[in-house]
Amino acid sequence: MTVSSCKWNGKERNQMLGSVVVGVPPFFCRTPTPSRPKALAVKSESEASTSPPAKQAGSADPPRAHHIVFLKTHKTGGSTVQNLLFRLGEKERLTFAFPYASFQFFYPTRSVPYFAHRFICSPRQTWTPWGVYVTILRDPATTFESLFSYYQNSIPAFSKVSAATGSGNLTALLSAFLEMPEFYYNASSPGNGLAKNPMTFDLGLDNQEWASTWPEMLEQLSHAFQLVMMAEYFDESLILLKDLLGLEHEDLIYVKLNLRQDSYRTPLTEEMLARMQSWNSLDLLLYSYFKEVFWERVRRYGLQRMAREVSILKSLVKETRHLCLQEEALPPGELGEMTRPFQPETAIILGYALQQNLTEDDAYFCLRLVLPELQYHTHLYFQQYKREDFKI
Numbered sequence: 001m002t003v004s005s006c007k008w009n010g011k012e013r014n015q016m017l018g019s020v021v022v023g024v025p026p027f028f029c030r031t032p033t034p035s036r037p038k039a040l041a042v043k044s045e046s047e048a049s050t051s052p053p054a055k056q057a058g059s060a061d062p063p064r065a066h067h068i069v070f071l072k073t074h075k076t077g078g079s080t081v082q083n084l085l086f087r088l089g090e091k092e093r094l095t096f097a098f099p100y101a102s103f104q105f106f107y108p109t110r111s112v113p114y115f116a117h118r119f120i121c122s123p124r125q126t127w128t129p130w131g132v133y134v135t136i137l138r139d140p141a142t143t144f145e146s147l148f149s150y151y152q153n154s155i156p157a158f159s160k161v162s163a164a165t166g167s168g169n170l171t172a173l174l175s176a177f178l179e180m181p182e183f184y185y186n187a188s189s190p191g192n193g194l195a196k197n198p199m200t201f202d203l204g205l206d207n208q209e210w211a212s213t214w215p216e217m218l219e220q221l222s223h224a225f226q227l228v229m230m231a232e233y234f235d236e237s238l239i240l241l242k243d244l245l246g247l248e249h250e251d252l253i254y255v256k257l258n259l260r261q262d263s264y265r266t267p268l269t270e271e272m273l274a275r276m277q278s279w280n281s282l283d284l285l286l287y288s289y290f291k292e293v294f295w296e297r298v299r300r301y302g303l304q305r306m307a308r309e310v311s312i313l314k315s316l317v318k319e320t321r322h323l324c325l326q327e328e329a330l331p332p333g334e335l336g337e338m339t340r341p342f343q344p345e346t347a348i349i350l351g352y353a354l355q356q357n358l359t360e361d362d363a364y365f366c367l368r369l370v371l372p373e374l375q376y377h378t379h380l381y382f383q384q385y386k387r388e389d390f391k392i
């Protein structure tokens with residue numbers, strides 16, 4: 001089934017959702033249009049072109065940000081960032097680079113699309129700036145714990161644990177996996193891409209073992225991505241994004257999406273934590289490296305300035321939540337189809353119900369703020385390809 005043939009009804013939604021469970025790296029591209037926002041404009045309209053900028057020999061100009069690419073890693077808060085970019089793109093009438101026939105590009109064979117892999121990750125390629133590249137990382141332990149719970153039934157290395165132990169208890173399953181990961185993990189199984197060093201895999205690097213090219217790879221990645229956000233410092237990350245793209249505070253308003261119900265979280269013992277870090281040691285290297293890059297960047301931005309900006313953002317988010325949401329996150333049974341996030345079999349994912357009696361403008365904004373990624377993707381897909389049969 002192709003996405004273009006989808007209508008938004010329960011049966012087809014399930015088919016679409018099946019494919020999105022294993023990841024959605026949406027590429028979000030900015031194409032200059034007559035209604036281009038001043039906030040994102042780097043050069044004047046007359047200078048704009050739809051093709052990537054050709055760098056003139058000897059030109060000292062920085063590359064122009066004609067395109068925004070967001071590489072969505074798994075279980076790192078990416079859906080929240082994606083929602084913000086979807087809203088921005090819709091508001092500014094930007095073009096989205098959606099895969100033609102699916103929600104995702106090449107997963108699980110390869111997580112990063114070929115061109116990105118070639119330009120970002122090959123040590124022999126010189127990085128060619130084509131736009132603004134942004135991604136997000138999260139502490140490897142919490143990322144893995146979240147992945148294990150969410151993909152318990154769909155990643156072979158994880159589902160093998162329940163088959164072998166007969167247990168249905170997430171904590172027991174995670175503990176059993178961490179005791180003997182090699183026993184459950186088969187590197188050649190394509191569905192196992194995320195079962196070891198998932199962020200490394202998502203960035204297109206070899207996630208099996210450390211190689212002497214790693215330091216060079218990390219440096220290349222830090223040149224390729226103008227911003228690597230950190231889930232643990234989400235607000236600070238958004239302020240850096242604002243600075244990078246020339247956004248307003250209003251553009252940064254968010255609610256946490258794809259949030260698991262607390263009862264599905266596994267409390268980690270010291271031993272589990274150590275095992276998890278050892279199993280995901282490349283993710284740990286990646287994360288530690290980019291955490292340093294991140295804080296260096298915050299220092300350059302100015303610590304006091306950052307604190308002020310974050311405080312403004314926090315107040316705005318609080319105010320908006322009060323305006324838009326009935327209460328904090330709710331389980332799926334209490335949500336309508338439009339606002340109910342996809343539910344894996346092994347965890348409960350929370351969503352949000354809107355306040356009643358919102359004005360038309362507020363309802364337009366608030367609905368988009370809480371719209372789960374599949375619903376929003378479907379809406380944008382139909383909107384972009386001039387299919388009017390699914391409208392919010």
Ligand SMILES: Nc1ncnc2c1ncn2[C@@H]1O[C@H](COP(=O)(O)OS(=O)(=O)O)[C@@H](OP(=O)(O)O)[C@H]1O
Nearest residue numbers: 074075076077078079080146234256257258259260
């Ligand atoms: N703003 C913000 N800050 C910190 N953490 C956040 C944020 N938004 C979402 N989250 C947490 O990220 C987890 C979901 O990540 P993704 O949306 O990338 O998941 S997915 O791969 O698209 O399914 C999921 O983690 P778990 O709840 O631990 O599963 C979310 O709670």
